[in-house]
Amino acid sequence: EAAVTQSPRNKVAVTGGKVTLSCNQTNxxxxxxxxxxxxxxxxxxxxxxxxxxxxxxxxxxxxxxxSRPSQENFSLILExxxxxxxxxxxxxxxxxxxxxxxxxxxxxxxxxxxxx
Amino acid sequence: QEKVQQSPESLIVPExxxxxxxxxxxxxxxxxxxWYQQHPGKGPKALISIFSNGNKKxxxxxxxxNRASLHVSLHIKDSQPSDSAVYLCAVSMNYNQGKLIxxxxxxxxxxx
Numbered sequence: 001e002a003a004v005t006q007s008p009r010n011k012v013a014v015t016g017g018k019v020t021l022s023c024n025q026t027n028x029x030x031x032x033x034x035x036x037x038x039x040x041x042x043x044x045x046x047x048x049x050x051x052x053x054x055x056x057x058x059x060x061x062x063x064x065x066x067s068r069p070s071q072e073n074f075s076l077i078l079e080x081x082x083x084x085x086x087x088x089x090x091x092x093x094x095x096x097x098x099x100x101x102x103x104x105x106x107x108x109x110x111x112x113x114x115x116x
Numbered sequence: 117q118e119k120v121q122q123s124p125e126s127l128i129v130p131e132x133x134x135x136x137x138x139x140x141x142x143x144x145x146x147x148x149x150x151w152y153q154q155h156p157g158k159g160p161k162a163l164i165s166i167f168s169n170g171n172k173k174x175x176x177x178x179x180x181x182n183r184a185s186l187h188v189s190l191h192i193k194d195s196q197p198s199d200s201a202v203y204l205c206a207v208s209m210n211y212n213q214g215k216l217i218x219x220x221x222x223x224x225x226x227x228x
Contacts, residue, residue, distance in 0.1 A: 042120075107161070
């Protein structure tokens with residue numbers, strides 16, 4: 001089973017502070033993703049990456065930066081955290097499988113962030 | 117922007133019953149449709165996907181896709197208490213990018 005590990009699992013931050021959420025995958029997948037999950041909105045894509053050194057904007061990138069320093073690691077950075085960024089954040093990895101003709105995403109357990 | 121709507125919001129059924137979950141999407145150019153299962157405090161886990169019109173069966177799960185009506189359904193046969201979870205429908209617009217657009221989910225409770 002593919003492994004995606006997120007840290008920290010819980011985080012309390014102050015408004016205006018900097019927050020870094022980390023994600024590590026041992027699947028050797030090229031693609032990695034950051035989603036946030038809020039009641040009433042489902043999961044929404046923030047940033048994604050196709051490989052080390054690349055980051056792309058998702059559907060709701062404002063207020064977030066991403067960094068992909070290596071194949072295994074993908075970070076989400078909140079430079080100036082706001083209460084509206086209180087949410088549960090999920091990292092995922094995935095790659096196209098020619099055998100099954102599908103791109104399965106494997107999610108981490110999530111980081112619960114509260115911005116006070 | 118693709119929109120994904122799921123119904124019902126929540127569902128309670130007795131153990132052993134057949135469960136039917138619905139999902140509608142807005143863009144006929146969508147690629148694969150996925151169903152994910154999410155238990156409390158956990159990340160979503162992929163269950164089954166479908167690309168072509170028709171149905172696909174895997175174990176107790178059957179998914180039906182009708183692209184003309186922009187509708188997909190998931191059916192769980194012989195439901196178990198361990199099936200209690202939130203079920204997320206997700207649409208992929210680009211087959212190899214893996215970017216998914218999710219619905220809000222259906223909370224399923226199986227009563228023993």
